[in-house]
Amino acid sequence: MTQHPRTALLVIDAQESFRQRTEEWAATANPRVLHNIAMLVDRARTDGDLVVWVTHSEPGTGGVFDPEQGFVRVVSEFEPRPDELQVTKTTVNAFTSTDLQSRLAEHGVERLVICGIRTEQCCETTVRVASDLGFAVEFVTDATTTSAIAAGDGYGAVSGEDIMRRTESILAARGFACVVTTAERTGVAAVV
Template sequence: MTRALIVIDVQESFRARPLWETTSDLKIADRVNRLVRLFRRANEQVVWVLHSEPGTGDVFDPALGHVRLMEELERADGEPLIHKTSHNAFTTTNLQQLLTERGITDLTVCGIRTEQCVETTTRLAADLGYRVTVAIDATATNPIPHRDAPAGRSVAELLADPRTLPAEEVIRRTEYALAGRFATIATVDQLEAAAGLAA
């Protein structure tokens, strides 16, 4: 076992936000499940990561009950579940220790949000010496408002603003930023094909 799948923040917190309806892939859990099955069949490590912001009173506050895996996902016995409070999955957790103890050298990363927690984790993992693959179509994100846009706007106002960066463009830019520098970019189909499995 030298590989691990890192599933980042595929949690009910996001579904509890009004912005969820704008998410690039409302069925992201389906592709994540395909990756999880792929890694389990190969007897490779699966690590689940949840984002937590205790005491904030928002959807990432564990007290509200949303900081849990999406209901379509099921963690198997022995698969680590770690809670982070930073954007990347390393800084506020024991993830690196866990991977080192298991002799993991190669990571496949997926989850929410593409350009935030997934990309930040990928960059740090690469700097730490891991070989990283981003399963790009097993990531999801939302449109991003322009930096000068007023706070507190509705979803409709966000989408109507021509300065808003569409989710698909966010993902495309992340691919360009990571490919060849910090990670290999692959689809779930490509990873299944590499393992000799039909999509």
């Protein structure tokens, strides 16, 4: 019997901090992101994969990512189980400021499935670092989201949708990850 590599689902920054930015959250490029993440979590639990909840913290800033404000917690729709890992990062990627790599190694994880909030920041950067660390990575594109970004003087803004397509293209074309959809990952057709 062939042993398959152990897989972990990394849920990046699906936290209440983002919902506190109400205008930005209302304009998110992928309003179905939490539904799609929930589908991935259900599938990971069914398959016996490790689920890892990653949150972002900016201590001492007084903003929505400052733990003192009470929003650095997984969104209320999700309930991490006691046997699932939880890490809080202070850097853009999930590895540099946490013990995530060693904790994944303790569980024999070789493959990562990555989803979450801020497609081009925390999700993409975590994918790149994970790839550099030797993990096989699947990036579940429709289980991420972002918002438009002002591109600077004379360049206008880049839509959230364009940012997401750019991220997918770069990660796939440069070999950082296999880009998949929630339906492909779970075997369940996405509801539009």
